[in-house]
Amino acid sequence: MExxxxxxxxxxxDDALDLIPEELAARFENVAVVVEDEHPEEPELLGLYEGVPMTERxxxxxxxxxxxAIYRLPLCDLVDDEDxxxxxIRITVIHELAHHVGIDDEELHQLGWG
Incomplete structure (x- = not known):
């Protein structure tokens, strides 16, 4: 889609963040979610977590x-309509927040999110 x-x-x-259950949202600590057009070196990325996972602190x-970072242009390119x-967006937000709490890509895949 355009x-x-x-x-x-x-x-x-913001709506995707608001849909996260309160008991899960309470686990997030010292994390900022930003919107960018695309990653400067990997324009196909949908989102990127940068930091120290909570399990390693x-x-x-x-x-x-x-x-x-949630990347607007590749997400729009991926879909046909706003629905x-x-x-x-919801899947990408959950995926990146999972990295924040220490869930890696392999475990996300096992859970059906990767």
Missing amino acids: PIPQERFGYLV DSYGGVLPDRI ELVEE
Whole structure:
């Protein structure tokens, strides 16, 4: 589908974050979710987690938040309509947040999310 405006895409990402169950959302700590057009070196990426997974933290104070980027252009390219886009954003957000809590790609695949 044609890319939607970044502001509208940002609202869809916010909606995906709002759908995360409260008991799961309470586990996220010191993480920022941002919207970008695409990754500068890997334009096919849908999202990217950058940081130290919570399972690998011991003394973790005074550091910048972990960062999750959700990439607008490749997600729009992947789908045919906005309903599909909403679903792909939701999957991507969950996938990247799973990395934040220490779930790797292999475990995500076993859970049906990879």
